[in-house]
Amino acid sequence: VTVVSHPFELPAASGIRVLVPTMGALHAGHAELIRQAGQHGDQVVVSIFVNPTQFGPNEDFARYPRDLERDVETVREAGGHVVYAPSVETMYPRERMTKVIVPEVTELYEGAHRPGHFEGVATIVLKLINQVRPVVAVFARKDLQQCAVVRRMVADLDHPVQIEIVETVRESDGLAMSSRNVYLSAEERLIAPGLYTALTAARDAMRNGIEPDSARDEGRVNLEKIGFVVDYFDLVDADRLVPVSKVESGMAIVAAARLGRTRLIDNIVL
Numbered sequence: 328v329t330v331v332s333h334p335f336e337l338p339a340a341s342g343i344r345v346l347v348p349t350m351g352a353l354h355a356g357h358a359e360l361i362r363q364a365g366q367h368g369d370q371v372v373v374s375i376f377v378n379p380t381q382f383g384p385n386e387d388f389a390r391y392p393r394d395l396e397r398d399v400e401t402v403r404e405a406g407g408h409v410v411y412a413p414s415v416e417t418m419y420p421r422e423r424m425t426k427v428i429v430p431e432v433t434e435l436y437e438g439a440h441r442p443g444h445f446e447g448v449a450t451i452v453l454k455l456i457n458q459v460r461p462v463v464a465v466f467a468r469k470d471l472q473q474c475a476v477v478r479r480m481v482a483d484l485d486h487p488v489q490i491e492i493v494e495t496v497r498e499s500d501g502l503a504m505s506s507r508n509v510y511l512s513a514e515e516r517l518i519a520p521g522l523y524t525a526l527t528a529a530r531d532a533m534r535n536g537i538e539p540d541s542a543r544d545e546g547r548v549n550l551e552k553i554g555f556v557v558d559y560f561d562l563v564d565a566d567r568l569v570p571v572s573k574v575e576s577g578m579a580i581v582a583a584a585r586l587g588r589t590r591l592i593d594n595i596v597l
């Protein structure tokens with residue numbers, strides 16, 4: 328694995344270059360992204376950058392886990408070729424910068440609970456794909472709204488990159504893999520899989536004919552019963568991230584809920 332910190336240090340693309348944008352603290356979910364990236368091209372570049380502009384002032388930017396050495400090892404094991412780990416100064420050389428604002432798909436859910444978050448995500452993703460110039464960029468379904476934001480940005484701005492989405496990887500008890508899972512206390516870790524249980528229960532209830540609104544309300548109540556503080560639990564159009572009230576194709580259930588100081592998000596696409 329070649330490790331570089333400037334875009335001009337990137338080795339020449341040998342064949343089709345694929346980018347996996349990450350914030351490091353790589354886990355089995357990222358390893359799957361890297362493995363699948365390898366199926367879309369010849370040279371897999373994994374970017375590792377904890378992007379300050381997508382964190383709110385009271386969020387976990389400072390304590391976000393960072394371990395480059397271990398990440399490089401994970402990239403190697405998963406078959407990645409290059410790690411691109413720029414500094415904040417490299418990514419943000421000027422204080423006042425051009426920003427990418429994606430409308431509509433950013434208005435609700437993560438966009439509503441984390442003001443400015445998607446502006447930071449869209450801007451850094453566009454910068455990374457402009458620097459790395461991949462043919463394909465790979466994103467995780469776990470961040471469903473982020474996938475919709477990136478797709479919308481690429482479509483609106485006619486960016487030639489092809490976006491590929493990889494399914495969520497879960498622990499054996501259903502908990503979606505996330506770099507933030509390390510924040511959970513032992514007690515919270517036992518409760519955490521309840522988020523996925525609530526999502527699957529809502530899906531199954533609707534399959535059995537329960538009205539979507541009731542399934543959604545039940546999901547919220549069940550999460551609160553086991554100790555979550557629910558930010559949202561809703562049925563949405565998976566591309567537009569707006570609520571839907573009847574079961575239709577291309578629908579997802581999205582959820583964000585907190586256990587103590589840790590905020591977990593998850594979704595299932597129906």
Ligand code: PAF
Nearest residue numbers: 348349350378448451470
């Ligand atoms: O999903 C993430 O890890 C980040 O939001 C991303 C896409 C790397 C942009 O900083």
